[in-house]
Amino acid sequence: MRIAMIGTGYVGLVSGACFADFGHQVTCVDKDESKIAALHRGEIPIFEPGLDALVAANVKAKRLDFTTDLKQPVAEADAVFIAVGTPSRRGDGHADLTYVYAAAREIAASLTGFTVVVTKSTVPVGTGDEVERIIRETNPSADVVVASNPEFLREGAAIRDFKWPDRIVVGTSDERGRKVMGDIYRPLSLNQAPMMYTERRTAELIKYAANAFLATKITFINEVADLAEKVGADVQEVARGIGLDNRIGAKFLHAGPGFGGSCFPKDTRALIKIAQDYDTQLRIVESVLAVNDNRKRAMARKVAHAVGGNLRGKTVAVLGLTFKPETDDMREAPSIPLVTGLLDMGARVRAHDPVGIEQAKKELPEIAYYEDPYECATGADAIVLVTEWVQYRAMDLDRLKQVMASPVVVDLRNVYRPEEMAAHGFVYESVGRPPVKG
Structure with missing residues (x-):
């Protein structure tokens, strides 16, 4: 399969290198000329264990390339992944979709033949609808399916997470789109990775709900840690005692100074804003964010x-x-x-x-x-x-x-x-x- 990956940030570069390692032909696209020049020199802009060797091996095998011009890679692609940033919008906490929509417009102008356009970036529910509207408005003759394929990569273990995932979520009801996505991820069948096909909006919400739940587990054990200090208990033993219950599980029950990073704070804020837009309150998630900030x-x-x-x-x-x-x-x-x-x-x-x-x-x-x-x-x-x-x-x-x-x-x-x-x-x-x- 031929894949165009729009964006060479954390998600785009890791995904592009792993897809190339599966045997696909991948071109990663980024507007930042200095970043593309550095990648051509073999310089990796982020620290992720094993990524430099993975990129180098696939560049050498001529399965992975980098460019600033998306026209040819998109025109030749079976699937185009949008993996650009969706930072918190200044002032209100909503996900800033400026880069996603700009990418959609540029992609639309270069599409030829049947293509699946996939949102890999973490985006609010309904973003795929707007991406599809933009593409069809920009290029009414485009033969395109817009799908959602959220990523679940942990920084520091991203390559392993990509190649041995707990699940692969694909949001599209179009059979042609499902077939293309199935072909892209077929190399993972040996690892028995479950493919979950669902509606596009459901896939978009799965990503936010997953991150909010994990953030909640972290915040819960942090509050239990505060109580443990007061009563003379050991929170690590408490965490082990509850984590051995299969209904709870041991992961993300490590007390500490609060969660950070590129996903949990941004995504919990965005999920709260999505709920408010639909006149729904997520009181638990709101509390999680407030408690974590205070901590x-x-x-x-x-x-x-x-x-x-x-x-x-x-x-x-x-x-x-x-x-x-x-x-x-x-x-x-x-x-x-x-x-x-x-x-x-x-x-x-x-x-x-x-x-x-x-x-x-x-x-x-x-x-x-x-x-x-x-x-x-x-x-x-x-x-x-x-x-x-x-x-x-x-x-x-x-x-x-x-x-x-x-x-x-x-x-x-x-x-x-x-x-x-x-x-x-x-x-x-x-x-x-x-x-x-x-």
Whole structure:
């Protein structure tokens, strides 16, 4: 199959490279000339484990190419995927569909023969209807089916998620469209990936509902963690105790500083706005978003409490800046409100992250950055572990204590065991577990 992928962001580049690896002929299109030039040089604009090798292998095999001009790739394509950004619209939280609709107009002008146009971007319910209207208005003679095929990729594990998915959701009632989509994903049949065919609007809502539910699980266990701290319980054992129930499941029950990233905050806001547009209230989702926002701001107060209540003039070392490990994505990362809060309280902040420093500098230009975590911790009155990178899971605690001005660790990801930290002489606070003093 010949595929045109419009957009070389996270979703577009990962999807395009994986489709090419299935054996399809894929051309990724982007208006950003510098990004396309970098891709031609083999430079990957995002950090995703294994993506550089996957792109290189398929470029070498001549199954994957990049261009700024969509005309020829769209004209030759069996399927055109729209994988452009849908950020929160400034001011009201709605998904900004400017790029989606602009792509639809350009695609329409270049269509030849039967083509399936697929929205891969996360879009509000009814977007496919508008994309179809735009295409038919721009090119009335186009032989086209507009389908929805939402992505469910986790940053840091995107290639595995694409090749071994829990499900593949395809929203179209057109048999020709279903056949093309089935042919595109046929290589996954060996992995027994279930194909779920549904109506287009249902597919669009599945994506938002899935992300909102996962965000709800995270927020639920975070609130239970607050209670656990008050009553002297261990939230990790609570999470295991409820997660062993198959009706609940263990995933997304890890207490921490709140969810961030490119999907959950944006998609929960957008889902609330969709509901309001249809005169429906999603009170649980509204609460999830409010609780999560408040939690991220409260983490700085947790650090202040650990050092005795006053951060003015204190040096705080922040370990981990990206919203999760194995990515350089800083979008709505919990580290941003944390660092801002620490600075507002008068602290001097220094930070380390294995891959996210360059992205972090754009969001947090006023702090000091270090390439080594021990150097970052040197002279610090407290360490805050924000992102659970594997590099932080087995640090030399004796060395860490030796270089710090004061042995205070606030572990917002519960990476370490309280008894271990006490044995090494640390004042240790985590999330949903009683504090310990060495």
